[in-house]
Amino acid sequence: MAHKKSKPTILKFDSEEDVAVALAKYTADLSEKYIRDKGSFSVVLSGGTLIDTLRKMVEPPYKDSVDWSKWLIFWVDERVVPLDSDDSNYKLACDGFLLKVPIPSGNIYAINDKLSPDGAANDYEARLKHLVESKIIPISDASGFPKFDLMLLGMGPDGHVASLFPTHQQRYEKKRWVTFITDSPKPPPPRITFTFPVINSSSEIAMVVTGADLANTVKIALGGGLEPGSTPLPCMEVSPEGGLTWFLDKDAASKL
Numbered sequence: 674m675a676h677k678k679s680k681p682t683i684l685k686f687d688s689e690e691d692v693a694v695a696l697a698k699y700t701a702d703l704s705e706k707y708i709r710d711k712g713s714f715s716v717v718l719s720g721g722t723l724i725d726t727l728r729k730m731v732e733p734p735y736k737d738s739v740d741w742s743k744w745l746i747f748w749v750d751e752r753v754v755p756l757d758s759d760d761s762n763y764k765l766a767c768d769g770f771l772l773k774v775p776i777p778s779g780n781i782y783a784i785n786d787k788l789s790p791d792g793a794a795n796d797y798e799a800r801l802k803h804l805v806e807s808k809i810i811p812i813s814d815a816s817g818f819p820k821f822d823l824m825l826l827g828m829g830p831d832g833h834v835a836s837l838f839p840t841h842q843q844r845y846e847k848k849r850w851v852t853f854i855t856d857s858p859k860p861p862p863p864r865i866t867f868t869f870p871v872i873n874s875s876s877e878i879a880m881v882v883t884g885a886d887l888a889n890t891v892k893i894a895l896g897g898g899l900e901p902g903s904t905p906l907p908c909m910e911v912s913p914e915g916g917l918t919w920f921l922d923k924d925a926a927s928k929l
């Protein structure tokens with residue numbers, strides 16, 4: 674079922690450092706709220722620069738104040754490579770974040786790296802279905818898709834989010850929860866990715882976008898700069914059931 678788009682909150686900061694500070698506070702506040710309300714906090718990570726921008730979470734005060742034992746970690750997209758490869762989003766997150774805080778290892782849902790992209794997508798979707806059946810992840814009443822508490826998304830200069838690229842059909846998937854791509858324009862080519870129905874069933878989404886190379890895309894997404902008649906960029910389709918917050922540094926916001 675389609676839902677009404679809520680207006681995004683657009684936060685602009687003087688520096689990337691200020692984005693990192695604000696993102697940590699936002700994430701820690703949501704962690705407290707969701708753990709209080711429902712006993713756990715499901716967080717869906719991206720790869721790319723996001724993990725570095727999350728660096729303040731593993732420092733005081735959050736390192737000690739967040740109830741990490743209640744966190745559940747997923748990936749909105751993952752490269753289908755060995756989990757110990759430098760290309761793996763899992764490895765990136767482990768090295769920069771997850772190994773520095775006491776999240777139980779059983780709460781960290783990495784892909785099965787022994788499978789093909791198709792197989793890994795099916796396997797991840799089956800594991801999500803099992804978590805829904807076990808009532809660990811709820812289903813959105815509005816959409817019928819799984820509902821995560823917080824997704825932290827990056828964006829590419831072409832406007833992709835997760836591994837949903839402008840000219841690839843995966844962005845239009847309406848039934849699957851997780852799909853795959855074998856020819857990602859951003860290397861490495863084989864990936865799995867959540868689909869938009871799952872992304873948009875989230876309670877909260879943060880779009881974390883820093884750097885001057887993304888300023889044009891931010892302008893198109895938020896400043897109404899899309900050429901008449903052209904297809905919207907994937908980043909423009911992000912519309913969660915709860916709040917959407919854009920975290921921009923001065924460079925990324927420079928064309929707004």
Ligand SMILES: O=C(O)[C@H](O)[C@@H](O)[C@H](O)[C@H](O)COP(=O)(O)O
Pocket residue numbers: 719720721722723750751752762826827828829833834835836859
């Ligand atoms: O696997 C990946 O590469 C990411 O999950 C991807 O979706 C990322 O979030 C964007 O490409 C933005 O990347 P940057 O933050 O590095 O610009």
